[in-house]
Amino acid sequence: MKNKNSTATAQFVYGSYELFRRRDHYFIDESQYEELYTGLRQDLFRLSVAQYLCQLTMELVPGEQPAGEYLPLMRAALWYLSENSRPPMLVKAAAEMRMLSMAGYMPDLVMCRECGTYERDLMYFIPATGQISCRDCGVKGGEYSVKLGRGAMTAMRHSVYADLKKLFAFSLQEESLQQFSQAAEAFTLSKLEKSLTTLEFLRTMM
Numbered sequence: 001m002k003n004k005n006s007t008a009t010a011q012f013v014y015g016s017y018e019l020f021r022r023r024d025h026y027f028i029d030e031s032q033y034e035e036l037y038t039g040l041r042q043d044l045f046r047l048s049v050a051q052y053l054c055q056l057t058m059e060l061v062p063g064e065q066p067a068g069e070y071l072p073l074m075r076a077a078l079w080y081l082s083e084n085s086r087p088p089m090l091v092k093a094a095a096e097m098r099m100l101s102m103a104g105y106m107p108d109l110v111m112c113r114e115c116g117t118y119e120r121d122l123m124y125f126i127p128a129t130g131q132i133s134c135r136d137c138g139v140k141g142g143e144y145s146v147k148l149g150r151g152a153m154t155a156m157r158h159s160v161y162a163d164l165k166k167l168f169a170f171s172l173q174e175e176s177l178q179q180f181s182q183a184a185e186a187f188t189l190s191k192l193e194k195s196l197t198t199l200e201f202l203r204t205m206m
Helices: 038-040 046-059 072-081 089-106 150-161 174-192 197-203
Strands: 013-022 026-035 109-114 124-126 131-134 146-148
Touching: 013 089, 026 046, 026 131, 026 174, 038 046, 038 072, 046 089, 046 197, 072 089, 072 197, 089 150, 124 174, 146 174, 150 174
Parallel strands: 109 131
Antiparallel strands: 013 026, 124 131, 124 146
8 A cells, every 4th residue: 555556556547657577577667647437436336347348358459569449448438437427338338349349340230131221120130240130131040139229229330330439429218228238248248259257247236
């Protein structure tokens, strides 16, 4: 607690760090915090979502490489969770879809994979392929899919194609949010091919 870097190295702190490397380890020499996401400490569920997104980042983002858009994505997600200005599950789903897209798993949400239809009252999202199918075309036998109404389908497209600065700038009715969340999580798990400990803990709170 008396270490000069204790504040800047606490959990969920954004800052500047001067590192030096010794063999296979990095050590912090100097640090300066810039943003404290203190709101996360007030709610265990939002804290758990934040922990999950951090673990997902560790799984998807290449090490020893420039952060690129991953950093502003995580900063925005943590800010919205900390401020509680968006539903935690909306932040989670939008961050999942965008992070997977940046990692090379961008889904094809432009049109129905069979007939090219852009929109119907009901669409099917196929997590294994990242494609959509309209209500008329349906899905193949044994193929897992998630039903999406117009609101959830719009949210899926927004989370993948919208400008990063506007990623979390939308709202959803409860039913649409549940569909969006289910589709994003299923897509994430299909690409990771495993679950994460933080996600398993988060599920115990739902």
